[in-house]
Amino acid sequence: MVPSAYVHIPFCDSICAYCDFVRIQKNEQFFSSWKDTLIQEIKEYKIENLHTLYFGGGTPSLLDMDDFTSIRNCFPDSIDEFTVECNPESLDEEKLASYVSLGVNRISLGVQSFKDDLLKICNRKHTSDQAKTVIQLIQSSGIHNFSIDLIFGLPNQTMEDVKKDIDTFLNLDIPHLSIYSLQIEENSIFGKTGVEPIDSDLEADMFEYITKTLEAAGYIHYEISSFCKPGYYSKHNLSYWQDKDFYGFGCGASGRIDGIRYDNTTKLKEYCSFGPCSTYINETLAERGMDAIMMAFRTKFGLNIKEWNLKYQNDFKNHYATVLDKYREYFLYDSDRIYLNDAGLEILNTILVDFMMIE
Secondary structure, X not given: OOOEEEEEEOEEOOOOOOOOOOOEEOOHHHHHHHHHHHHHHHHOOOOOOOOEEEEEEXXXXXXXXXXXXXXXXXXOOOOOEEEXXXXXXXXXXXXXXXXXHOOOOEEXXXXXXXXXXXHHHOOOOOOHHHHHHHHHHHHOOXXXXXXXXXXXXXXXXXXXXXHHHHHHHHHOOOOEEEEEEOOOOXXXXXXXXXXXXXXXHHHHHHHHHHHHHHHHOOOEEEEOOEEEOOXXXXXXXXHHHOOOOEEEEOOOOEXXXXXXXXXXXXXXXXXXXXXXXXXXXXXXXXXXHHHHXXXXXXXXXXXXXXXXXXXXXXXXXXXXXXXXXXXXXXEEEEOOEEEEOHHHHXXXXXXXXXXXXXX
C-alpha cells in the first residue's frame, strides 16, 4: 500500500516574488482539460486506502467547490489526515465549511509575514489583518489542526520584524509553524531582478531566535523548518522524511512508488494533451539509501539503523564509520536510532556532504 498522495494544483491568481514552484496564473483555456486529465490520472490507480492526502500548489483554495469536490471524490472517503494549502484572500467561512464536509481536517495557510510592507515586496495579495481574520475563521470552523507558513531573511526584513512575526504567531495560538529561510531561486522574480540574500550571520541569528523562542513556548522542533505543539506533526510530510512511498498527481507533481521516484511534466499544455508524461529517476540502491539518510537527519526522529540496513542491504555504522567518528559530538543514539543534536542540525549540509563522499 502507498500510504500518501500529493495533488498539485498549479494555478495561482498572481505569482509570488520568491516562488519557483510549478505555478501558472489561472488559465480558463486549459482549466477544464487540466481537471479532466488529473481525474483520469488519479482514477487509473484505483486507490482504496490512504493515510494522508495533501492538496498543494499553486493555490488549491482557488478552486471552486464543484471542481474541488470532483477531485476529492477520486480518493477514499476515510483519510486520517487531509490537508489543503490555502491563501488568506481565497479562503472564507463558507469554503471552510465545505472543506469540513468533505473530510478536510488540516489547513496549511500561506501567511509568509505579518508585516504589510514585506507582503507587498513578496507580491502577496493579502494583508496582515486578512491573515489574522482567516486564522480566527479556521479556529472556529472545527479544523483544529492547522499550520501557517512564514519566511525569514526577506529583503529589508530586520530582526525586530522576525520577533514581531513570532510574537504574533504565538499570540494567535496556532498549533504548527513551517518557517523557511528565503532561498533566491534563479527563475523566481527575486532571482530575475537580482535580489541579494541577506547577511548570513543575520540569517543565522534570526533562525536561532526563532528556534529558542518557539521551544521555550513549548513547540517541538521536529524538522529543520517545522515546529508544532505536541501531537500536531504533519503526518503527510513525515511520510516523505521517513522514507515512505507516495503518489504524486498533477502537472508538476513528483511521487515515489516501490522506491522509484518520478516527476510529472511541468508543461501544462503537454499535461492536458498527453497526460502526466512522467520521467522516472533511475537511482541505484545506494543512492536511494543516501536519499533516506538525507531526509531522516532533517528530523528529530532521525534514522532507524536496523530498518535502513535491511532495506538498503548495507551496514550503516560500518559503511559510514569515518563520518560518524568525525562528527561524533553531533550524533545521538537511542536504541536503533541515530539523530543529530541541535548543533548538528546547524551544520547538517556539511555533514551530509561527507556522507555523500562515501561510495
